[in-house]
Amino acid sequence: MKKTVVVGMSGGVDSAVAAATLVEQGYHVQGVTLQTWEPEDNATTSKKWQERGCCKIGLARFVAQRLSIPHQVLDIRERFRSAVVEDFIGGYSAGLTPNPCVRCNERVKFGCLMEAARDLGADYVATGHYARLLSGGTRGPHLHKGGDPRKDQSYFLYRLSRAWLPRILFPVGGLRKEDVWPKAEAIGLPADEVKESQEICFVTKG
Template identity: 45%
Template sequence: MRVLAAMSGGVDSAVAAARAVEAGHDVTGIHLALSRNPASYRSGARGCCTIEDSNDARRAADVIGIPFYVWDMSERFHEDVVEDFMDEYAAGRTPNPCLRCNEKIKFAAVLDKALALGFDAVATGHYARLRTGADGLVEMHRALDHGKDQSYVLGVLDQRQLRHSLFPLGGSTKTDVRAEAAQRGLLVADKPDSHDICFVADGDNAGWLREKLGERAPNHEGAVVDDATGEELGRHEGTYAFTIGQRKGLRIGRPAADGKPRFVLDIEPVTGTVRVGPRERLAVHRLSGVRPRWCGTPPEVLDGPEVSVQLRAHGSELPARVRVAGAERDGVEVELLEPAYGIAPGQAVVVYDGTRVVGSATISATRGDR
């Protein structure tokens, strides 16, 4: 096959490209230039988006012996990922930009361009496994190394995208990948993993949002109030600096009467009100999702010992019952069999049947009732 290897400049994508070559594919490496002004994105060689990362990817391609190009996706990335990130926070929701990047950029814009150029598949360094099911559909499963599993942020992929994807690292551990990189002479073998949001240069999400949204957001200032009594406890400069479940930086002048910490329970962007209260008020037993994305045939109801959901990129699986809802089957209702805490609208709920990823949806509402 003709394979396009997306090379971020990190160790995972470099080894994935090398394995694609070793598997006999005709491989071309590309690096995505995602910033309209590279100096404005995170500095330092951390495995994504910077000039240093582009150079690291080029050197890795030279060692592997494959052609290498840089594709400018900066305008599309800014519109579909960065602007979406700002809009979601301004609306009081908590988005996942990496998941949105996979949906809109890496497995949509890049894949579409690759297919138009005659490539058969796109290979990435994500930790997930693909296999063909008994019904002939391509299934995505959790990676062998559950500590590195990235199926959560890939839960937005549909069947067409999965048929043209390769994840060469799904059956490996990170330790093995680093050792293999060193054996292959790849200089990125010991390069640190990237954990921060790539377009937030210093990792200060709240500060970045304050700078970008401070002047345009209608809720520039507001009150932090006790959810039980309605008492104003403090003031803030913008709801975009808060997320559901947040404990620190609440701008509260005095401790609660019971001495226990307070957490953000609700964000009202129209009035600028941030409501806080005890942790037990964060418990979520039911949630609704919109804009579902199914990896295969959409289910009607999922209910059984193997059904679970994941609500954060590095969160635990929770047993659940899942039902497709809405006249247009454009919604999802989830009953959690164990409570989750600090779950916010805007996050993704990814549905699993055992290790298989069924699909995902964007959380639109949460409820504490059983």
């Protein structure tokens, strides 16, 4: 029987290729997009694809259709605002430099994906992070740097619960970014229009 994987689909290149890779490997894939910020349903297609933030719903839906996999959007805006945004504002106001991505992965993103996997009866959760999980013998898997040292994202995941690690997959974790772009183009993703986010997703420009 095929194993089922819930893939966190942000609408970015890496999560799209992660989903496509799992489909190619024979998994039953269920796409899930976590809506952390305001909806973009009234935006034009071009604007959806350029939207800043951790979720681009329009593009995630497009990729799911291209891959012929089911897709759903989970509204976690209140949870995100409470656990990440307000925490960041409080820390920053106190003179600290909290990393919102670390907090989000620990407190929100992976927890929500694990809950979705439980509700759907899925075996695994996957994301497009550049990180790897290596066998730790009797201690179970442990987090390791991604295959592309320039894109390594293991730091943003270091606070994940060890209990989750056996059920997590990183399909692009061992790849280099230059190997991911052609895979994205192969599934029809307009790679030249998709920008990589390097900024805090909930802070607007200006």
